[in-house]
Amino acid sequence: MTTITISNELKQTCPNIQIGAITYHHIVIESIPQMIERRMSVFFNELKLSLENKNVSDIDGVSQFRKIFKAVGTDPSRYRPSQEALFRRVKKSGELYSVNSAVDLNNFFSLHYEIPIGVYDLKQIHGDIQLKIGDDEDTYEGLNGRVMSMKNKITSRDESGAFGSPIVDSKRTMVTEKTTDALALVYLKPSMQEEEAHQLLQAMKDMFIQVHGGDASYEWIK
Template structure:
């Protein structure tokens, strides 16, 4: 599957880049106790670390808020998903288990403090473009709400938009029947290529350790 970044987006943010991981022949199910435990302990640790701090002062969150502003999204109204996760933890609204893929995705987003999206690859078709959403772009999100994606960062296949570092669609959600998946890692624009490569290698290795299968990754 070919992944491209819209020219308009590259013009606004010259250093914009995403990490793309393709997983094949994976097995998604209930999270192993090891993952549940690590996710819970990490959230508790973050709560104490940021109890009296502003999450908007975390460099990675600050940078993603600037990305949102640059493309026309108000980050005070539509928060990047990494910021939304940290705010939940700060309020002790800890994440409940969903499935192994979603739980690991959330753990990695908290660990690296960047937005990530995990999608069922077999529910997507054609090429995928990372772009700035138009008035025609919308979808039913995983929270069951219809989301208008004008001036928001979105991922779209040949059918329609399916993902965003704001909130993802229900159409492309990973489930226990998922066998092949697409991971979109919304890297900080300031991140060096070598650092991004190490992150993707570590992230994909952790994913296949839990889910089996194979992984291949690239930076776009």
């Protein structure tokens, strides 16, 4: 079983940091079901309208994570929290491009809860995971095709090296339609209370399994 921890340095720098880890087994990833796609389309349209006269940086979840980024040494205007990037896309176009059912659903969760979420192919993760503030050794090829230096950025690392962050994740651990076991790392709002965190993680787990089948469990880590 994979153990997930938060480094002491990250805890000291951001005392209120907390994450959820949802592990999925025996899932089937394909295109997003039409019924869910329609619901998400309505949500994106309503969200776009609500953002017309609002600055994305003023959204509560975005604001909280911009402060976290600054605390660890990341310029949030250069490297935006992933949910902020999603909000900006929706504000501009009213939609997001589709990847697959797992990524599409987690993008929806990210906007709904205003938090960064990474979803990874569990079979491509090797050994235990630590969330930490990156150093010179922490680099990977991102989903955007760029080599990402994670120095002074929050990153997740396994025995093979860094593979994810609340900015952009790595190609090494990305989920595809061949993925049958996955891990979601959920960056919870620092202001969130434990009971609310458990409710959020349970709701995410249940909806993901409703779409993908299989079974799942979650843990809250602080």
